[in-house]
Amino acid sequence: MRTSPSLGPPGSGCDPVALSVVVPTRDRTTRLLLTLTALGQQTLPPDRYEVVLVNDAADATGATDLKSVLAAVPDHVPLRTAATGGRGPARARNQGAALARGEVLLFLDDDTVATPGLLDAHLRAHRAAGPLVVHGAVTDLSAFALTPDPAVLRPALVGARGRSIDAAALADLPEHARLFGPRRSFIERTARAVLDTPGRERLHWLACIGTNTSVRRTVFDRVGGFDEHYGDLWGGEDLELGLRLKAAGAAFALLDATAYHLPGLRRDAADLLARFWRLVAERHGDPRLAEVGAFLAGRLTLDALADLLTPAVAPDRARSCTEFPRGVASPGTAASGVVVPRRQPPTPEGRGGTPTVSTLPLGPAAREVPPSSALDSTAPDTDPSPTRELRTGPGP
Numbered sequence: 001m002r003t004s005p006s007l008g009p010p011g012s013g014c015d016p017v018a019l020s021v022v023v024p025t026r027d028r029t030t031r032l033l034l035t036l037t038a039l040g041q042q043t044l045p046p047d048r049y050e051v052v053l054v055n056d057a058a059d060a061t062g063a064t065d066l067k068s069v070l071a072a073v074p075d076h077v078p079l080r081t082a083a084t085g086g087r088g089p090a091r092a093r094n095q096g097a098a099l100a101r102g103e104v105l106l107f108l109d110d111d112t113v114a115t116p117g118l119l120d121a122h123l124r125a126h127r128a129a130g131p132l133v134v135h136g137a138v139t140d141l142s143a144f145a146l147t148p149d150p151a152v153l154r155p156a157l158v159g160a161r162g163r164s165i166d167a168a169a170l171a172d173l174p175e176h177a178r179l180f181g182p183r184r185s186f187i188e189r190t191a192r193a194v195l196d197t198p199g200r201e202r203l204h205w206l207a208c209i210g211t212n213t214s215v216r217r218t219v220f221d222r223v224g225g226f227d228e229h230y231g232d233l234w235g236g237e238d239l240e241l242g243l244r245l246k247a248a249g250a251a252f253a254l255l256d257a258t259a260y261h262l263p264g265l266r267r268d269a270a271d272l273l274a275r276f277w278r279l280v281a282e283r284h285g286d287p288r289l290a291e292v293g294a295f296l297a298g299r300l301t302l303d304a305l306a307d308l309l310t311p312a313v314a315p316d317r318a319r320s321c322t323e324f325p326r327g328v329a330s331p332g333t334a335a336s337g338v339v340v341p342r343r344q345p346p347t348p349e350g351r352g353g354t355p356t357v358s359t360l361p362l363g364p365a366a367r368e369v370p371p372s373s374a375l376d377s378t379a380p381d382t383d384p385s386p387t388r389e390l391r392t393g394p395g396p
Contacts, residue, residue, distance in 0.1 A: 017078075019049040019123045019214075020100030024092035025066070025110035026056040029153040031262050033069050037167045038113045040077035044120040050078045052096040056232075058086025068153045088232035089210070094225045097217065105220055107238075109211035111149075112138065113260040115174055121257035122214040128253075131219040133245055136212040136255040138188050141165075142181035145263045157262060165262075173260060185261070186298065193302060195254055203306055204252040208242020212259040215245070223248050229283060234266075235276025236296065243284075270297040 021039060025032050039051050055066050073079060082099055084092045097105050104126050118136060125134045143159035156166035163180060191207035194200045223244045226237050277293030288308050294300040
């Protein structure tokens with residue numbers, strides 16, 4: 001593990017780190033370098049945050065690629081690394097969260113470039129009371145959608161019409177993004193639609209997108225983190241986490257602070273989405289959840305999905321639910337019974353054991369957590385005022 005010498009061991013009482021950026025990666029080169037370099041250009045002081053990079057490459061080739069990237073990352077980036085050996089993005093994110101020092105966890109993909117004020121905005125957002133999931137704006141730079149990541153690290157990513165982006169261009173990226181075909185992806189538009197539109201409270205969990213999304217560690221741990229049951233199957237382990245967070249009563253909010261996504265083309269997306277959400281439906285015991293895959297593939301409208309998932313729980317299945325403390329968040333009702341994964345702590349080598357799971361039935365009643373729970377605490381910060389950019393969805 002690469003560790004900045006200024007950082008003490010995780011959980012040390014004198015540790016000043018307030019926010020940990022968890023970046024899972026696999027077989028990335030130039031996109032990853034741009035992601036890490038941008039995290040070294042933040043307005044938040046470097047002793048207030050850290051970056052935990054988790055390499056999920058399955059073989060030695062991926063480890064070799066990562067070494068070349070790390071050698072090019074500026075020394076001032078407060079970076080630590082770990083490996084999970086190809087167990088999938090959920091395992092990589094959980095590993096990063098387990099090793100993180102900060103109370104606020106910000107999940108960022110290895111192809112997403114943070115603007116300078118992004119980390120500070122997320123940290124300020126979590127000054128708000130109660131369990132909160134915060135998603136920042138993500139703008140796709142479509143000029144790079146057809147550009148594969150170089151097999152060998154290159155200093156610049158070259159996209160359509162010869163347009164390129166390198167580390168030197170990051171500081172001016174907000175100003176010049178219009179040259180790279182900026183657009184909001186389908187799921188990004190969905191996140192804003194469900195949070196900005198009254199009557200779609202049951203779908204707020206669709207704003208739990210895996211990049212540029214933050215949550216307090218206590219909230220993340222309470223629902224068991226990402227479910228590693230799905231292995232390396234792509235298709236929505238981030239949204240499945242959001243489903244459980246919503247069921248437990250977490251609130252969701254949007255930030256205007258932006259990150260830029262360097263997308264890649266995935267031709268098998270529709271098939272993978274269908275497979276993933278069929279498994280989610282089986283695991284949660286609710287066949288309706290299989291239709292989330294159809295929605296994400298563009299075969300079902302948002303209104304149709306909302307109608308399909310209503311009512312949230314059939315009367316004969318309504319049972320007690322462990323929720324976050326009432327009075328600190330707008331309690332949500334579930335779309336189904338929810339499986340809460342229980343994660344094993346990481347071993348010294350950065351690998352964890354096989355996760356076990358237990359079923360958390362969902363319903364309108366709740367077993368409340370005592371007010372003294374750690375969920376009532378706020379993330380450490382020097383400024384008690386929440387960010388003005390924070391926008392929460394309408395309450396139920």
